[in-house]
Amino acid sequence: AxxxxxxxxxxxxxxxxxVELRCNYSSxxxxxxxxxxxxxxxxxxxxxxxxxxxTLVESINGFEAEFNKSQTSFHLRKPSVHISDxxxxxxxxxxxxxxxxxxxxxxxxxxxxx
Amino acid sequence: DxxxxxxxxxxxxxxxxxxxxxxxxxxxxxTMYWYKQDSKKFLxxxxxxxxxxxxxxxxxxxxxxPKSPDKAHLNLHINSLELGDSAVYFCxxxxxxxxxxxxxxxxxxxxxxx
Numbered sequence: 001a002x003x004x005x006x007x008x009x010x011x012x013x014x015x016x017x018x019v020e021l022r023c024n025y026s027s028x029x030x031x032x033x034x035x036x037x038x039x040x041x042x043x044x045x046x047x048x049x050x051x052x053x054x055t056l057v058e059s060i061n062g063f064e065a066e067f068n069k070s071q072t073s074f075h076l077r078k079p080s081v082h083i084s085d086x087x088x089x090x091x092x093x094x095x096x097x098x099x100x101x102x103x104x105x106x107x108x109x110x111x112x113x114x
Numbered sequence: 115d116x117x118x119x120x121x122x123x124x125x126x127x128x129x130x131x132x133x134x135x136x137x138x139x140x141x142x143x144x145t146m147y148w149y150k151q152d153s154k155k156f157l158x159x160x161x162x163x164x165x166x167x168x169x170x171x172x173x174x175x176x177x178x179x180p181k182s183p184d185k186a187h188l189n190l191h192i193n194s195l196e197l198g199d200s201a202v203y204f205c206x207x208x209x210x211x212x213x214x215x216x217x218x219x220x221x222x223x224x225x226x227x228x
Contacts, residue, residue: 032213032214041221042221042222043118043204043206043219043220043221044157044204044206044219045219046216046217046218049214049216051214088155090157094213094214095213096213098211099162099164099169099170099211099212099213100145100162100208100211100212100213100214100215100217101159101162101170102159102217103159104157106154106155106156107156107157
C-alpha cells in the first residue's frame with residue numbers, strides 16, 4: 001500500500017522568503033502525485049498535480065513541485081511567499097490501479113509572517 | 115454557486131445519538147467521496163461512490179453508512195455516535211474515478227460528540 005511522508009509539521013518563514021515543503025512517498029506501483037492546500041476553516045483545493053510528462057509542474061500562484069522518481073519525492077517550492085500563502089499543505093498520492101484513492105500525508109502548516 | 119456543499123457546517127451531539135451529514139455537488143461529477151480529518155489534521159478516505167455505486171469502503175465501522183440517492187448527492191449516516199467520531203468530515207467529488215482526476219472538496223462538517 002502507498003504512503004506519504006511530510007516530515008515538517010510546521011514551516012515558519014518571513015514574507016518574500018523562499019520556501020520548500022517536503023514530501024516523500026512509498027509505493028510498489030506507478031503513482032500520480034498531488035499537492036492540496038487548506039486555508040483556515042475551508043475545504044481542500046488542488047494546488048498542482050503530476051500525472052506524466054515534464055517532472056516540473058507549476059501552479060497559477062507561483063508554486064512549483066518536481067517529481068523525482070529515484071528519490072520518490074515531490075517537494076513543493078515557492079521562490080517568494082506572501083502572507084496569504086499561510087495555510088495547511090497536503091501532499092497526496094494515488095496509485096494507478098484503475099480508480100482514484102488518494103492517500104494524504106499528515107500536512108505541513110506554512111506560517112508566513114511580515 | 116457553491117460547487118460542493120455540506121450541511122450542517124457544525125454538529126454537536128451526545129454519545130449514542132444517530133446523525134446524518136448531507137453532501138451535494140452541482141459540478142455534474144460522477145464520483146463522490148467522504149473523508150475524515152482528525153484533530154491532528156490527518157485526512158483519511160472513508161468511502162467513494164461512482165455513479166451511485168460503492169467503489170471504496172475503507173476499514174470504517176459499520177455504524178457509518180453512506181447513501182447515494184443520485185449522482186449529485188452522497189449522504190453519511192452515523193449510528194450510535196462515539197467520542198472518537200469527533201472530527202471534521204469532508205465530502206468531495208471528481209469528474210470520474212480516474213486516478214488523476216482533481217477532487218473538489220466541500221467546506222467540511224465539524225462533528226463534536228459529547
